[in-house]
Amino acid sequence: MSLATKFGGYTYENPFMNASGVHCMSTDELDEMDNSRAGSFITKSATTSHRAGNPEPRYFSVPLGSINSMGLPNQGIDYYLNYVLDRQKSHPDSSPVFFSVAGMSVEENLNLLKKIQDSDFNGTTELNFSCPNVPGKPQVAYDFEMTQEILSKVFEFFKKPLGVKMPPFFDFAHFDAMANILNQFPLAYVNCINSVGNGLYIDVETETVVIKPKDGFGGLGGxxxxxxxxxxxxxFYTRLNPSIKIIGTGGIKTGQDAFEHLLCGATMLQVGTELYKEGVSIFERLEKELKEIMEKKGYSTIDDLRGKLNSL
Structure with missing residues (x-):
């Protein structure tokens, strides 16, 4: 029984990671991720310099998940880049980690990626095309022309492994159109999904919303x-080139949830809301529960089941 996952030329002990934005703001949190049972981890989506993010309260746990409007709080790219470069030197034999960037403009995205390209970072970079929680800013991935323009400019100079984090799409025509764009580029992966944007949760006792930014509108998770x-x-698994892997993110709370993501075609799995609620001990539990399901069903490796979802 093995949960080993091959991704980007490396083998990870299991497919589990944190979702960017959860348990990755500080070096202390990143160290906890590194020392957990997670197969790998990703840094907080970085901007050029430190961002305080939206006013609090900006995250609220609800019975079936969470709602948040964080506003990209982060320590700036240098903080996270220095961390991953130091880790490379101190752990030369470890599988490389993932580095997330999310610029507030096309120009900023390009500059962030140029900095990574010019660095010694040997892991995989994630470009966040889905930031539904920044007031006044649309999600890049919902502008198909903009998505194509950015990727065209990026791959003129960026030669390291690159994945993109996407918001959810809800229409077959949009799946088709976005896949046609993504298939034009040598992407390492596509991460599905970021939070479902602009939900609203109400506290009936106080008759108010539960988060402060955007009059209570926020991304749903869990x-x-x-x-x-x-x-x-x-x-996307059924539409993208086989060379483009899928990272499954959204609603992973149990080993069964993980199994379902793998069955749909995911290669690695990111945990957000439930990691926020439980802490890094969740990875040990998820690993155990996934192995139990695979053993019960007679699967010995993840490759045996990945993408094998049946239709009626």
Missing amino acids: EYVKPTALANVRA
């Missing part, structure tokens, strides 16, 4: 979004 996440993983 159990709420799993069916949407699974649909996006499956839709």
Whole structure:
């Protein structure tokens, strides 16, 4: 029984990671991820310099998940780049980690990626095309022309492994159109999905919203979004070039949730809301539960089941 996953030329002990934005703001949190049972981890989506993010409260746990409008709080790219470069020197034999960037403009995205290209970072970079929680800014991935323009400019100079994090899509025509764009580029992976944007949760006792930014509108995560996440993983797995891997994110709370993402075609799995609620001990539990399901079903490796979802 093995949960080993091959990704980007490396083998990871298991497919589990944190979702960018959760348990990765500080070096202390990144160290905890590194020392956990997770197969790998990703840094907080970085901008050029430190961002305080949106006013609090900006995250709220609800019975079936979470709602947040964080506003990209982060320590700036140098903080995270120095961390991953130091880790490379101190752990030369470890599988490389993932580095997330999310510029507030096309120009900033290009500059962030140029900095990574010019550095000694040997891992995989994730370009966040889905930031639904920044007031006044649309999600890049919902502007198909902009998505194509950015990727065209990026791959003129960026030669390291690059993946993109996508918001959810809800229409077959959009799956088709976005896949046609993504297939034009040598992407390492597509991450499906970021939070479902602009939900609203109400506290009936106080008759108010539960987060401060955007009059209470925020991205939904957790159990709420799993069916949407699974649909996006499956839709892109069946449309993208086989060389483009899928990272499944959204609603992973149990080993069964992980199994479902893998069945839809995911190669690695990111955990957000439930990691926030449980802490890094969740990875040990998920690993155990996934192995139990695979053993019960007679699967000895993840490759035996990945993408094998049946239709009726």
